[in-house]
Amino acid sequence: MSKEKYNEKGNTDMKRFLASTVAASALALMLSFSPAAAQEEKLDPNAKAGGEITITYKDDVATLDPAIGYDWQNWSMIKSLYDGLMDYEPGTTTLRPELAESYEISPDGKTFTFKLRQGVKFHNGREMTAEDVKYSLDRVTNPKTQSPGAGFFASIAGYDDVAAGKSESLSGVTVVDPSTIKIELSRPDATFLHVMAINFSHVVPKEAVEQYGADFGKNPVGTGAYKMAEWTLGQRLVFEKNPDYWRKGLPYLNKITFEIGQEPIVALLRLQKGEVDVPGDGIPPAKFQEVMGDPAQKERVVVGGQLHTGYVTMNTTMPPFDNAKVRQAVNMAINKDRIVQLINNRAVPANQPLPPSMPGYDKGFAGYAYDVDKAKALLAEAGHPDGFETELFVMNTDPNPRIAQAIQQDLAAIGIKANLQSLAQANVIAAGGDKAGAPMIWSGGMAWIADFPDPSNFYGPILGCGGAVPGGWNWAWYCNEDLDKKAAEADSIVDPAKAEERYKMWSEIYGKVMEDAPWAPVFNEQRFTMKSPRMGGADNLYVDPVHIPINYDYVYVTDVQ
Amino acid sequence: MIAYLGRRLIQSALILLGVSIITFALLYLLPADPVRQIAGRSATPETVENIRRQLGLDQPFFVQYWRYLMNLLSGDLGRSYIQRSEVTELIVSRLPASLLLMLGAIACEVVIGITMGLVAAVRRGSKTDQALMVGSFIGVSAPQFVVGLLLLYVFAVRLGWFPIGGYGTWRHMVLPSLTLGILGAGWYSRMMRSSMIDVLRQDYIRTARAKGLARGTILFRHALPNAILPVIAMIGIDVGIFMGGIVVVESVFGWPGIGQLAWQAIQRVDIPIIMGVTLVSACAIVLGNLLADIVAPFVDPRIKLR
Numbered sequence: 041m042s043k044e045k046y047n048e049k050g051n052t053d054m055k056r057f058l059a060s061t062v063a064a065s066a067l068a069l070m071l072s073f074s075p076a077a078a079q080e081e082k083l084d085p086n087a088k089a090g091g092e093i094t095i096t097y098k099d100d101v102a103t104l105d106p107a108i109g110y111d112w113q114n115w116s117m118i119k120s121l122y123d124g125l126m127d128y129e130p131g132t133t134t135l136r137p138e139l140a141e142s143y144e145i146s147p148d149g150k151t152f153t154f155k156l157r158q159g160v161k162f163h164n165g166r167e168m169t170a171e172d173v174k175y176s177l178d179r180v181t182n183p184k185t186q187s188p189g190a191g192f193f194a195s196i197a198g199y200d201d202v203a204a205g206k207s208e209s210l211s212g213v214t215v216v217d218p219s220t221i222k223i224e225l226s227r228p229d230a231t232f233l234h235v236m237a238i239n240f241s242h243v244v245p246k247e248a249v250e251q252y253g254a255d256f257g258k259n260p261v262g263t264g265a266y267k268m269a270e271w272t273l274g275q276r277l278v279f280e281k282n283p284d285y286w287r288k289g290l291p292y293l294n295k296i297t298f299e300i301g302q303e304p305i306v307a308l309l310r311l312q313k314g315e316v317d318v319p320g321d322g323i324p325p326a327k328f329q330e331v332m333g334d335p336a337q338k339e340r341v342v343v344g345g346q347l348h349t350g351y352v353t354m355n356t357t358m359p360p361f362d363n364a365k366v367r368q369a370v371n372m373a374i375n376k377d378r379i380v381q382l383i384n385n386r387a388v389p390a391n392q393p394l395p396p397s398m399p400g401y402d403k404g405f406a407g408y409a410y411d412v413d414k415a416k417a418l419l420a421e422a423g424h425p426d427g428f429e430t431e432l433f434v435m436n437t438d439p440n441p442r443i444a445q446a447i448q449q450d451l452a453a454i455g456i457k458a459n460l461q462s463l464a465q466a467n468v469i470a471a472g473g474d475k476a477g478a479p480m481i482w483s484g485g486m487a488w489i490a491d492f493p494d495p496s497n498f499y500g501p502i503l504g505c506g507g508a509v510p511g512g513w514n515w516a517w518y519c520n521e522d523l524d525k526k527a528a529e530a531d532s533i534v535d536p537a538k539a540e541e542r543y544k545m546w547s548e549i550y551g552k553v554m555e556d557a558p559w560a561p562v563f564n565e566q567r568f569t570m571k572s573p574r575m576g577g578a579d580n581l582y583v584d585p586v587h588i589p590i591n592y593d594y595v596y597v598t599d600v601q
Numbered sequence: 602m603i604a605y606l607g608r609r610l611i612q613s614a615l616i617l618l619g620v621s622i623i624t625f626a627l628l629y630l631l632p633a634d635p636v637r638q639i640a641g642r643s644a645t646p647e648t649v650e651n652i653r654r655q656l657g658l659d660q661p662f663f664v665q666y667w668r669y670l671m672n673l674l675s676g677d678l679g680r681s682y683i684q685r686s687e688v689t690e691l692i693v694s695r696l697p698a699s700l701l702l703m704l705g706a707i708a709c710e711v712v713i714g715i716t717m718g719l720v721a722a723v724r725r726g727s728k729t730d731q732a733l734m735v736g737s738f739i740g741v742s743a744p745q746f747v748v749g750l751l752l753l754y755v756f757a758v759r760l761g762w763f764p765i766g767g768y769g770t771w772r773h774m775v776l777p778s779l780t781l782g783i784l785g786a787g788w789y790s791r792m793m794r795s796s797m798i799d800v801l802r803q804d805y806i807r808t809a810r811a812k813g814l815a816r817g818t819i820l821f822r823h824a825l826p827n828a829i830l831p832v833i834a835m836i837g838i839d840v841g842i843f844m845g846g847i848v849v850v851e852s853v854f855g856w857p858g859i860g861q862l863a864w865q866a867i868q869r870v871d872i873p874i875i876m877g878v879t880l881v882s883a884c885a886i887v888l889g890n891l892l893a894d895i896v897a898p899f900v901d902p903r904i905k906l907r
C-alpha cells in the first residue's frame with residue numbers, strides 16, 4: 041500500500057517551513073548557476089561516527105527500487121540508498137541540489153539544466169554520469185516499469201509518447217555532456233525541482249537494473265549514504281555505511297538493522313528494554329496515553345507536524361449533496377474539537393484543505409465554525425427541514441470507525457441519519473472512485489499526505505476535474521473548471537519574485553473550494569516518534585518532513601567510543 | 602492400500618483445483634481494484650489502464666484463471682503485485698518458520714492436552730478435574746491475540762525468561778508455540794478426558810483391574826493407547842486450524858512465516874500472494890488429513906483403509 045495508509049508523514053515547525061520554502065523557491069528560480077561552495081556539508085559538531093542502531097517495522101519492505109517503492113517503510117530507506125538531482129536540507133523542506141552541483145532555469149521556466157557533481161560513485165564502483173540520469177527518467181516513465189510515480193513527470197516534453205508506449209525515451213531529456221543534463225518541459229512547472237527531489241527520480245545504474253531485472257528492488261545499487269549488506273526476506277535488512285559516499289563525513293552510523301514483522305506494541309516494549317532504537321511505526325494508539333503520562337517515556341518522544349489533512353468528502357453529484365447549502369451545513373455540524381480529543385490530541389482541528397505547515401495555508405481563514413442551529417437553518421433553507429438519510433463510508437481500522445461514529449452523532453443532531461459503511465481500505469477507495477459509490481467518506485487511513493511541500497499537491501487529483509473520473513481520488517466528484525484554470529495559471533508562475541503571489545493564488549483557490557464545500561476538513565494529524573536514550577541528532581531529524589519516518593543519514597548514537 | 606492412496610490423491614488434486622477456482626473467483630469479485638493499489642494515488646487513469654493491460658487484468662475471468670492455472674501447473678505462482686518478487690520465493694523463504702511454529706504448537710497441545718485430560722479423567726469429579734476443565738475452557742475460548750500479548754508481557758517483559766518476539770533460537774519458539782497450541786490443548790484435554798473415562802469403563806480394564814495389575818500399568822499400557830486414538834486423528838485436522846492461528850500468532854510475535862505474509866497481502870489486495878498462500882495452506886490441510894487417515898490403521902488395527 042502506498043503511504044496514505046499511515047498518516048504520519050511529517051513536518052517541522054511552521055515558521056521555519058514558511059521561511060525556508062520561500063528561500064527555496066527563490067533559490068530554485070535563480071537564473072544562473074548557483075555556487076557549489078554553498079552546498080558544503082555542515083557536520084554536527086556533537087556527532088560521533090560509528091555504532092549501529094535497530095529500527096523495527098510491522099510490514100514487509102516491499103521493494104527498494106526507487107521507481108516503484110511508495111510505502112511507509114521503504115520511503116526513507118530508498119532516500120538513504122540512492123540520491124536524486126535535488127534534495128532537502130535535513131529535517132526541513134528547504135530544497136537544495138544533491139547529485140546536481142548547480143542548475144539553471146531558462147527565463148520561460150521550461151528548460152532546466154543541471155550540472156552534475158563530479159566523482160560520485162554507485163555502490164558498484166562506477167562513476168555516475170548524465171547518461172544515468174536520463175536512463176533513470178526514461179525508466180520511471182516507461183509503462184513497463186509500472187511506477188506509481190510516473191504521473192509526477194507529466195510536464196517533461198515527450199512524456200505522453202513514453203506513457204503511451206510509443207517511445208522508449210523522453211524527447212525532452214538531453215545529455216549535453218557527461219556532467220550536464222538538460223530537461224525541457226512541455227509547460228512551465230513551478231513544482232519541477234520538487235519532482236527532481238522525489239524518490240521516483242532517483243538515479244540508478246543501467247547495468248545493475250539489467251543484471252537483476254525484476255529483482256532490482258531486492259538488490260539495490262545507488263549512490264546513497266548506505267548500501268545494502270543483507271536482506272533476509274520477512275525478517276531483517278541490514279544497511280552498511282557507504283565508505284565512498286560523496287558527502288564526506290557522512291553517514292555517522294556504521295550499520296542500521298531493520299527488523300521486520302514487529303507489532304508496534306511489541307516494538308515499544310523492546311524499546312523500553314533497550315533492544316530497539318526507533319519503532320518505525322511510531323507509538324501505537326493503545327499505548328499513547330501511557331507513554332505521554334510517564335515523564336521518562338515522554339522525554340523521548342519527538343512531535344512534529346505533517347503535511348496531512350483528514351476530511352469528509354461529500355459527493356457533489358449525488359442529491360442531496362448536490363446542494364452547496366447541505367454541504368455547508370455538514371461543515372457546521374461537525375464538532376472537530378471533540379474528534380481531536382477522541383484521538384488523544386494527536387491532531388489539530390482543520391478548517392481548510394491545506395495543512396498549516398503548507399505554503400498557501402490561509403491563517404486568517406475563518407471556515408465554518410461549529411454551529412448546530414445555523415446548520416439546521418441551512419438544511420431547512422435547502423429544503424430538508426427534517427434532515428435525510430445517507431451513508432458514511434469509513435475504513436475499518438481504529439480509530440476511524442470511532443471518528444465516524446462521532447461524525448454520525450454530530451450529523452444526527454441536525455437531523456441527518458448517516459448509516460456507517462465500515463469497510464477495508466481497498467473497498468472504500470473503490471467506492472470513492474465510483475460516481476454512484478459513496479455519498480460521504482471519512483478519509484481517515486487513506487487521507488491525502490503531500491508528496492512534496494507545495495500547495496498544488498493538494499489540488500489536482502483530489503479536488504480538480506482531472507481526479508473526478510472513475511477510479512480517481514476526487515471522491516467529492518467536485519469539478520470547478522474556473523478553479524482548474526486558476527490552478528494551471530498559478531503553477532505556470534515561475535518568476536522567483538512572484539512566489540508569494542503564487543501562494544496567494546493558491547490560498548484563494550482553496551478559499552473558493554471551501555465556499556462550495558465539497559469537503560468538511562476535520563483535522564491535521566501530528567506525528568509522534570519515539571527514540572532510545574542513546575540516539576543523537578537534532579529532533580527534527582526524527583520527524584523529518586521528507587525522509588519519513590527518520591533521516592538515517594544524519595542521526596547518530598552517543599554511546600560510541 | 603495403493604488403490605486407496607491413488608484415489609485419495611486424485612481427490613486431493615480435485616479439492617485443490619476447487620480451492621483455486623473459488624479463491625480466484627472471490628478475489629476477482631472483490632470490490633477493490635488491485636491495479637489502483639499498484640498504481641498509487643498519483644497515477645493518471647491512463648497509467649492505471651496501462652498497468653491493468655500489462656497484468657492481463659483487463660481479460661475476462663476465465664482467461665485470467667486459465668492463464669493462472671497454466672502457470673501454476675508449471676510451478677509458477679507469479680509475481681507479487683506490491684513486492685514485485687516471485688511469490689514462490691516469498692513463500693519458500695517463509696515456510697520453514699511456519700512449519701517450525703506448527704511443530705512447536707503440536708508438541709505443546711499434545712503434551713499439555715493429554716496430561717490435563719488424563720489427570721482430569723483419573724480424578725473425575727474432583728476439584729482438580731473441575732479446575733482443569735475450567736482451564737481448558739479458557740484455553741479454547743481465549744482470543745489468541747490476547748493470549749499472545751499476555752504471555753509476552755508476563756514471561757518476556759516482566760520476567761525476562763524469553764525474548765520479546767523475533768525468530769532464531771529455541772527460546773524464541775516457546776511463547777508463540779504455546780500461544781498457537783493453547784487452543785488445541787484445550788480441545789485435547791476435553792477429548793482426552795471423555796475418551797479416557799469411556800475406556801476406563803470398558804470390560805477389559807475391569808478385567809485388568811481384577812487381575813490385580815498396578816494402577817500405572819492399567820492406565821499407560823492398557824487405557825492410554827486406546828484413549829489417545831481420537832486425539833491422534835485430530836492432529837492432522839489441526840493443521841487447518843493452525844493455518845488460521847498463525848496469521849494472528851505470527852503477527853503478534855514477529856514470526857517470519859506465511860501467516861504474516863498472508864495478512865500483509867490481504868491488506869494490500871496482493872492477489873498473487875493471497876492465492877499462493879491459500880493454495881499452500883490448502884495443500885497442507887489436505888496432506889494433514891491424508892496423513893491422519895494413513896496413520897490411523899497403524900495406531901488402531903480396527904480401522905481398515907478402503
